[in-house]
């Protein structure tokens with residue numbers, strides 16, 4: 116069955132949906148996006164995603180008001196039309212269509228695209244096995260806090276990791292881990308403290324990361340926001356990634372060195388379970 120997607124005011128079968136070849140998202144990656152998880156047919160942390168979208172748009176000077184555009188209603192309608200129970204809604208807003216020029220046009224109308232993707236989020240193989248990551252230099256631009264569609268390098272690195280028999284990459288800059296190809300990276304030290312890189316232009320300010328840090332602080336765990344090295348990760352008791360669709364997923368090896376006993380750890384399991392429970396209690400329909 117073909118999906119129904121949303122493009123610039125219309126709900127269309129995916130085969131009939133199209134964007135102009137002159138769209139600045141196509142030519143310059145002049146576009147921002149959000150991915151919202153859907154569980155039990157409801158959305159996880161929709162409001163936080165909308166706030167980050169507003170920030171990304173403002174940083175790029177794209178004149179688009181998500182609230183005026185009724186994005187919540189569009190998400191709901193797309194979930195309904197595709198009978199989506201579990202998976203994600205992808206939303207992209209580009210600056211719009213204009214003749215190709217490095218000078219950003221001021222008059223074009225932003226393009227808006229939404230689609231759904233059905234996939235298992237609650238039960239995944241990686242939750243049981245954990246992920247093996249390799250490290251690679253972080254060669255992305257230095258405004259990683261803006262969620263743009265400029266994803267070529269992380270896509271190349273994810274592909275490289277899989278070609279080398281691993282699951283994903285952790286990128287490294289100045290001797291410390293920045294983040295995964297599409298996730299934030301965290302470790303749990305031998306003393307139980309959660310160590311994670313602080314928010315800055317170096318990383319995307321993950322919505323899942325923020326929720327997990329709140330929870331960890333509520334439970335009285337020490338949360339230390341500072342960069343950590345690859346060696347620290349390899350000596351950690353546990354390690355995990357967070358993202359809207361991976362939730363909290365254990366990492367069991369970094370560059371072939373096992374973390375702890377090489378199996379997903381209990382603290383990561385606890386954090387994942389709590390994250391899922393809390394998300395399910397607050398789903399937005």
Ligand code: PLP
Nearest residue numbers: 297298299319321322323358359
């Ligand atoms: N870091 C990067 C580079 C990402 O692409 C993502 C998600 O796509 C994240 C972190 C996690 O962010 P969130 O938890 O908001 O999905």
